[in-house]
Amino acid sequence: MSNEVVLLDFWASMFGMRIRIALAEKGVKYEHREEDLRNKSDLLLKMNPIHKKIPVLIHNGKPVCESLIIVEYIDEVWKDKCPLLPSDPYQRAQARFWADFVDKKVYEVFKGVWLMWAKKGEEHEAAKKEFFEIFKILEGELGDKPYFGGETFGFVDISFITFYSWFHAYETFGKFSIEAECPKIIAWVKRCMQKESVAKTLPDQKKILEYAVQLRKRFGLE
Amino acid sequence: MEDVKVLGFWPSPFSHRVVWALKLKGVKYDYIEEDLPNYKSQLLLQYNPVYQKIPVLVHGGKPIAESLVILQYIEETWPENPLLPKDAHERALARFWMQFGLQKGPIFVAFFTTAGEDQEKATREALEALEIIEEKALGDKKFFSGDSIGMVDIAYGWLAYWFPCMEEAVGLKVLNPATLPRVHAWIQDFKEVPVIKENLPDYGKMLAYMKKQRAKFLSHLPSLNH
Numbered sequence: 001m002s003n004e005v006v007l008l009d010f011w012a013s014m015f016g017m018r019i020r021i022a023l024a025e026k027g028v029k030y031e032h033r034e035e036d037l038r039n040k041s042d043l044l045l046k047m048n049p050i051h052k053k054i055p056v057l058i059h060n061g062k063p064v065c066e067s068l069i070i071v072e073y074i075d076e077v078w079k080d081k082c083p084l085l086p087s088d089p090y091q092r093a094q095a096r097f098w099a100d101f102v103d104k105k106v107y108e109v110f111k112g113v114w115l116m117w118a119k120k121g122e123e124h125e126a127a128k129k130e131f132f133e134i135f136k137i138l139e140g141e142l143g144d145k146p147y148f149g150g151e152t153f154g155f156v157d158i159s160f161i162t163f164y165s166w167f168h169a170y171e172t173f174g175k176f177s178i179e180a181e182c183p184k185i186i187a188w189v190k191r192c193m194q195k196e197s198v199a200k201t202l203p204d205q206k207k208i209l210e211y212a213v214q215l216r217k218r219f220g221l222e
Numbered sequence: 223m224e225d226v227k228v229l230g231f232w233p234s235p236f237s238h239r240v241v242w243a244l245k246l247k248g249v250k251y252d253y254i255e256e257d258l259p260n261y262k263s264q265l266l267l268q269y270n271p272v273y274q275k276i277p278v279l280v281h282g283g284k285p286i287a288e289s290l291v292i293l294q295y296i297e298e299t300w301p302e303n304p305l306l307p308k309d310a311h312e313r314a315l316a317r318f319w320m321q322f323g324l325q326k327g328p329i330f331v332a333f334f335t336t337a338g339e340d341q342e343k344a345t346r347e348a349l350e351a352l353e354i355i356e357e358k359a360l361g362d363k364k365f366f367s368g369d370s371i372g373m374v375d376i377a378y379g380w381l382a383y384w385f386p387c388m389e390e391a392v393g394l395k396v397l398n399p400a401t402l403p404r405v406h407a408w409i410q411d412f413k414e415v416p417v418i419k420e421n422l423p424d425y426g427k428m429l430a431y432m433k434k435q436r437a438k439f440l441s442h443l444p445s446l447n448h
Contacts, residue, residue, distance in 0.1 A: 050322065050354060064314045066321050073314040089298040093286045100288060101272065137272065 005030035006058040008044050010037055012211050015067040016055040017162035017201050022071045024197035025153075026078040068099050071158060085155045098141060098148060099159040105134045106163055113174045114216075128174055135182045142188055153195060161192045161202075168205035169212040226251035227280040229266055231258045232423050233431050235380035236289040237277035242376050243293050245417045247300040290320055293373055305373040319359045319366060320377040326351040330380075333396070334388050334432075335439040341394075348396055355381075356405045364411060371415055375408075382409040383422055391432035 007023070007030050009016035023030055035044055035054050047056045047063035057064045057073065064073045075084040085092050109131040116127035138160065142148055148156035167178055167189075179186040192198045226244070228251050230237030244251050256266055256276050269278045269285035278285050279292045281299070286292050297305050306313050329351060332344035355378070360366060366374035386409075389395050399406040412418060 050358065059311070062311050064311065064318075066318055069314050069317045069321065072317070073310055076310045076313070089295055090281070090284055090286070092298065093291050093295040096291045096294060097286070097288055100291065 008054050008056040010054050014162035018067045019055045020201040021197045022074045025082045095155040098156040102159045109134045139182050139184045164189050165202045169209040229254050229276050229278040231276050235384045239289045240277045243296045360404045382412040391436045
C-alpha cells in the first residue's frame with residue numbers, strides 16, 4: 001500500500017512547523033511544498049476549499065486540515081513510533097486542553113502585540129500585560145517538568161514550541177524580554193531545541209524578524 | 223454518589239453536549255447546576271481555574287474542561303456506542319467540522335449581541351457558514367455522522383435548538399427551510415433522537431432567558447447613529 005505524504009506549507013507559519021516537527025518525530029518521508037500565500041496553488045485551493053489555508057497534509061490523496069487535527073492524525077496513523085499524545089485518556093484530555101489553550105490564547109496575545117507595536121503608552125502596556133499573563137499561565141502548567149508532556153516531548157510541546165521562532169520578532173515589537181519574565185519557558189525552549197526534529201524545523205529568528213518587518217510594511221502598520 | 227460529575231448551566235448548549243454524550247453511552251453521573259452568571263462556585267473555580275467556565279466533567283475527582291475536549295474524553299473512556307468513526311481520516315474530518323463550528327461561534331454570538339450594521343454583517347456571515355454546513359458538512363447524510371448521531375451532531379446541537387430560539391428572541395429569521403433544506407431536515411431529525419428530545423431545556427423558559435439576555439446586550443450597545 002503506497003504511503004504518499006505531501007505537506008502544503010509556508011516556511012514562517014508556526015502552524016506548518018508543527019506538522020514538520022510531528023512528521024520528523026515519526027520519521028515519515030514526505031514531499032514538502034512551499035506555498036506562496038499571495039498566490040495560492042490550485043492544489044491548496046482544492047485540498048482546503050473551506051479555509052484555503054496551510055498547513056494541509058495530503059495522505060494518499062486525501063487532505064487533512066487544521067494543524068492540531070493533523071498532528072493527532074499523524075499520531076494515530078504512524079502509531080508504532082514516538083507517541084505524541086499520552087495513552088491515558090485523562091492525560092490525553094489534559095494535552096488537548098493545553099494545546100487548545102495555546103491556539104486560543106497564545107495566538108491571540110501574539111496578535112495583540114503585533115498590532116500594538118506602533119502604539120504607545122497605555123495600549124502598549126495593556127497588550128504586554130496580557131501577553132505575559134498567558135505566558136505565566138503556561139509557565140505554571142509546565143512547572144518543574146522537563147516538557148509539558150512530562151518526561152517526554154509531546155503534543156503540547158509541539159503546539160507551543162513553534163511560536164519560539166517568532167519570539168525575537170515579538171520581543172522587538174513589544175520591547176520586552178520573554179526570558180526576563182518567564183525564564184522557565186526559555187529553559188524549556190532550549191531543551192526542545194536540542195531535539196533534532198525541532199532544531200531542523202524552526203527557521204532562524206532573524207529571518208522571521210525580517211519577514212515580520214516586511215509584513216508590517218505591507219499591511220501599513222509601520 | 224456517582225463517580226462522574228457534570229458542572230453545568232441549564233441554558234448552556236455546551237453543558238448539554240456533555241449530558242447527551244454521557245446519556246448516549248449509558249454513563250451514570252451527578253449533575254451540579256452552577257448559578258451563573260451571578261456566582262461562580264468554589265467547585266467551579268477549583269475545577270476550572272484557567273477559564274472558570276462550565277461545563278466541567280469530573281471523573282474520580284479529576285476535572286476536564288472545554289466541551290469538545292470532554293466529548294473526546296468520554297468517547298475514549300466509555301467506548302460503547304462510539305460517537306467518532308474508526309477510520310483515522312474520517313475522524314480527522316469529524317474533528318475538522320467540530321473545529322469549524324467553534325471557529326464560526328463568534329459570528330452567531332455577534333448575531334445575538336449586536337444590532338444595526340454589526341448585526342447585518344453577522345447575519346450575512348452566519349448565512350455563509352450555514353451554507354457551508356449545508357453543502358459540505360452535512361451533504362446528503364441524515365446526520366453529520368451518517369445514519370445515526372455522533373460527536374459532530376452533538377457539537378452542532380446548538381444549531382438545532384438554541385439558534386432558532388435566538389432567532390425568535392432577536393426577531394430575525396436566518397435559517398430559511400427553503401434555502402437550507404438539509405440543515406432544516408437535520409434539525410427536525412436531531413430533535414427527535416430520544417436522548418436529545420428528553421434532554422433539552424424548556425423552550426418557553428429558554429426564550430424568556432434569551433429575551434432578557436438580548437435586552438441586556440442592547441442596553442450596553444453605543445447608541446446607533448442616524
